[in-house]
Amino acid sequence: MADSTKHAAANSDSGSGEAGKASDGSTKKEGASVIFKLYCLAVLTVMAASYTVLMRYTRTVEGVRYYSTTTVFVTECAKMFFTLCILLKEHKGSIRKVSQELKGNIIGKPTEMLKMSVPSIVYAIQNNMTFIGLSNLDAATYQVTYQMKIPCTALLSVMMLGRSLGGMQWIAVFVLTGGVILVQGIGGEAVSHTSGTDGNYVVGLTALTIAVFCSGFAGVYFEKLLKGSDTSLWVRNVQMYSWGMLSAFMGVVMHDWQNVRENGFLYGYTPLVWLVVLLGSGGGIYTSIVVKYTDNIMKGFAAAAAIVLSTIASIMFMGLVVGWMFVLGASLVIAAIFMYGLPKTNTERLPTKKGGTTQNV
Numbered sequence: 001m002a003d004s005t006k007h008a009a010a011n012s013d014s015g016s017g018e019a020g021k022a023s024d025g026s027t028k029k030e031g032a033s034v035i036f037k038l039y040c041l042a043v044l045t046v047m048a049a050s051y052t053v054l055m056r057y058t059r060t061v062e063g064v065r066y067y068s069t070t071t072v073f074v075t076e077c078a079k080m081f082f083t084l085c086i087l088l089k090e091h092k093g094s095i096r097k098v099s100q101e102l103k104g105n106i107i108g109k110p111t112e113m114l115k116m117s118v119p120s121i122v123y124a125i126q127n128n129m130t131f132i133g134l135s136n137l138d139a140a141t142y143q144v145t146y147q148m149k150i151p152c153t154a155l156l157s158v159m160m161l162g163r164s165l166g167g168m169q170w171i172a173v174f175v176l177t178g179g180v181i182l183v184q185g186i187g188g189e190a191v192s193h194t195s196g197t198d199g200n201y202v203v204g205l206t207a208l209t210i211a212v213f214c215s216g217f218a219g220v221y222f223e224k225l226l227k228g229s230d231t232s233l234w235v236r237n238v239q240m241y242s243w244g245m246l247s248a249f250m251g252v253v254m255h256d257w258q259n260v261r262e263n264g265f266l267y268g269y270t271p272l273v274w275l276v277v278l279l280g281s282g283g284g285i286y287t288s289i290v291v292k293y294t295d296n297i298m299k300g301f302a303a304a305a306a307i308v309l310s311t312i313a314s315i316m317f318m319g320l321v322v323g324w325m326f327v328l329g330a331s332l333v334i335a336a337i338f339m340y341g342l343p344k345t346n347t348e349r350l351p352t353k354k355g356g357t358t359q360n361v
Helices: 001-014 035-058 068-091 096-105 108-116 117-136 139-161 166-182 201-225 232-264 271-293 296-317 324-340
Strands: 019-021 027-029 192-193 320-321 351-354 357-358
Touching: 035 117, 035 166, 035 271, 035 296, 068 117, 068 232, 068 271, 068 351, 096 108, 096 232, 108 117, 108 232, 117 139, 117 201, 117 232, 139 166, 139 201, 139 324, 166 324, 201 232, 201 271, 232 271
Parallel strands: none
Antiparallel strands: 019 027, 192 320, 351 357
16 A cells, blocks of 8 residues: 555645646646556455455354444544554654644644535445445345445536536446346345345345445545645545544444443454454545546446455355346446446546636646
8 A cells, every 4th residue: 555655645746636737837637647546446446345245244254243333433543544654654754744734734724624524424424334234235235236326426426516427427327227226136136145144135225325325425525625625635534534533433432332331342353353444444545545536437447346356255255146137237237337437528627617618627
């Protein structure tokens, strides 16, 4: 992760938002290379697939079950720790400079700090909902159903960022919807288990629906803040993770405080659970890098590859059996993801209206 964060830090310093000014006064995109984007794509894909399968396994395996709310909080703390380490490296080990930058952007800009409370709180809700969803659904159904965040994000991008989608992208939305219906089947008959614990399909699906909306809203809102100002990516992460830690701790107090008092905060934690925390924190950091430097095509590749990898892993290690409806539905979902990743215009920059016409800036 060191190389990618170093590259991202360099890009973060090269200009504000998603575009900077060239020496001749013209506008240019930040210098994120294709190799760097492909690297982020590969890492995020592997992390997403591994996180899904491993979290599902730790929640369904027999034995002492850890509290999901504490895992969300520990993950937020890990994100903050890694981000502060990156900031420290960016300032060549100067704690004083890091402190000055954080003081200026957190205490000195309370309004900006308050803005970041929105995505962090929503993300905390999303994380808790994904735990509930994964505890009641198999990894493959979860991974494919969760791709409903793509049309949700598309609609919210139109509403919140002023983007316009081409006909191919809107077709992809309906293809994706049909694929998800096939994957879910009638009452969840598209998939079956040969091992594992039985869950509540309705509860899992409801939780995942909430998580989908939270993912779309928080992602679009964060993108708007990230690309619409000259604040460093890592400072934005510190702002967001500060609120994330607070909201996650509130989740612990509201849902598992009595259990935590009786059994301890890290009750049920095993090396695999710590690996879940590591994957979740690393995935969160890479997600922020992807939001800033990549486009919909790369997100589509990552999502599609994560579906394939998690399904293969579920078949190999968790005894998942898939029927033809699931295979067809998953194929439609993957096709829709690629279709949606072919924007009619460059969507890496936010559109603004100038002189009565819409332009990307």
